[in-house]
Amino acid sequence: MTSKIDDPYKVIGVKPDATDAEIKKAYRALAKELHPDINPGNAKNDERFKKVSAAYNFLRDPEKRRRFDAGEIDATGAEVPPREFYRDYAGSGQANRYQTTGDFDDLSDIFARAFGGRAGMGGGRYDSAGGMRMQMPGGDVQYNLEISFLGAVNGTKYPVKTPDGHSLEISIPAGIEHGQTLRLAGRGQPGFNGGPPGDALVHVGVAPHPHFERDGADILLDLPISIDEAVLGGTVSVPTIAGRVKLRIPAGSSGGRVMRLKGKGVSAKGRKAGNQLVTLRIVLPDHIDADLKSAIENWHKAHPYDARKGWKGER
Structure with a gap:
C-alpha cells in the first residue's frame, strides 16, 4: 500500500486560488530545477520531479481541479464516496461489499486494486441440478499512467506485470495527448460463470517538459x-x-x-x-x-x- 498522494497545490507551492498562469509559472521554475536531464543521477530530485509533474498534470485539467476543490475526488482522481452512503452500505452486514481503490503509484497496485464494472448479463448456462447460472462480464480495470513528454509525442512501450503474474506491454501510440484513454480489450477482471473478461482502461497523463x-x-x-x-x-x-x-x-x-x-x-x-x-x-x-x-x-x-x-x- 502506498502513502497518500500529497495535496497538488502544496506540491507545486501555490495557493488553491492560484490562476492557471501562476500554477504554470511555479511548475516551470520547479521543472528547470529538478528535471532529470538537468540533474542526472539525483534520485531524490527525480522522485520530487515525478510528484511535481503529477501535481501539475492534475491541476491543469480544469474538470479534475474543479472536482478536487469541491471534494468530489481525491488527489489521485478517485471518487470520494458520500459518507452517509458508505455508512449505510457498510452497515448492511455484507462483507467486502464496499471497497475503495486506495492510492497508487505502481501499475501492479493498480491492477490489484482494480475498480469499476460493467452492468449487464450475457446468456446463461445450466448446472448439474438443472438450475440456470447467469453469465456476467468481468469488471473493467481502470488506472492512471503518467508518461514522459517525449514518450507521448514519439510513442513508446511500457512493460508491466499483473498481480496474477502475467506480463502486459502497453503500447503508447505516437501523438497521444494528455487526458486520453486507451482501452485494452480483455485485460480486465475475469467474467462470472464463463462470461467475458472486462477491459483495462488506461488514463494517460503526459508529464510536461522543461523546454x-x-x-x-x-x-x-x-x-x-x-x-x-x-x-x-x-x-x-x-x-x-x-x-x-x-x-x-x-x-x-x-x-x-x-x-x-x-x-x-x-x-x-x-x-x-x-x-x-x-x-x-x-x-x-x-x-x-x-x-x-x-x-x-x-x-x-x-x-x-x-x-x-x-x-x-x-x-
Whole structure:
C-alpha cells in the first residue's frame, strides 16, 4: 500500500486560488530545477520531479481541479464516496461489499486494486441440478499512467506485470495527448460463470517538459541566443523531439522572431506531421564589460533609432 498522494497545490507551492498562469509559472521554475536531464543521477530530485509533474498534470485539467476543490475526488482522481452512503452500505452486514481503490503509484497496485464494472448479463448456462447460472462480464480495470513528454509525442512501450503474474506491454501510440484513454480489450477482471473478461482502461497523463511545449501537432521551443548571434547571424544546434538539428539564424534577428523547422513536430499515424516553432530569445552576458558598453555607446551615437516606433503597446 502506498502513502497518500500529497495535496497538488502544496506540491507545486501555490495557493488553491492560484490562476492557471501562476500554477504554470511555479511548475516551470520547479521543472528547470529538478528535471532529470538537468540533474542526472539525483534520485531524490527525480522522485520530487515525478510528484511535481503529477501535481501539475492534475491541476491543469480544469474538470479534475474543479472536482478536487469541491471534494468530489481525491488527489489521485478517485471518487470520494458520500459518507452517509458508505455508512449505510457498510452497515448492511455484507462483507467486502464496499471497497475503495486506495492510492497508487505502481501499475501492479493498480491492477490489484482494480475498480469499476460493467452492468449487464450475457446468456446463461445450466448446472448439474438443472438450475440456470447467469453469465456476467468481468469488471473493467481502470488506472492512471503518467508518461514522459517525449514518450507521448514519439510513442513508446511500457512493460508491466499483473498481480496474477502475467506480463502486459502497453503500447503508447505516437501523438497521444494528455487526458486520453486507451482501452485494452480483455485485460480486465475475469467474467462470472464463463462470461467475458472486462477491459483495462488506461488514463494517460503526459508529464510536461522543461523546454518543449505542444500546440496540437506543433512543438514550441524558446531558444536563447547571444547578442552577437542576433546581430551577425550564425548556425546553432537546436534540440527537437527527435534529436538535435542545425538552425541558421539570419543576421539582424530580433528577439521574439519565430523560426520554423518544417516537419519536426508531432507525427501521429494518419495525420500530417507538425512543425517545430523556435522563438529566438536574446540573452545578454551576465556581465557587461567596458568593451561591450563602449561599442554600444559609440554605435548608438552614430545610429540613433527608436525601437518602439509604431508600437501599439502604449495607449
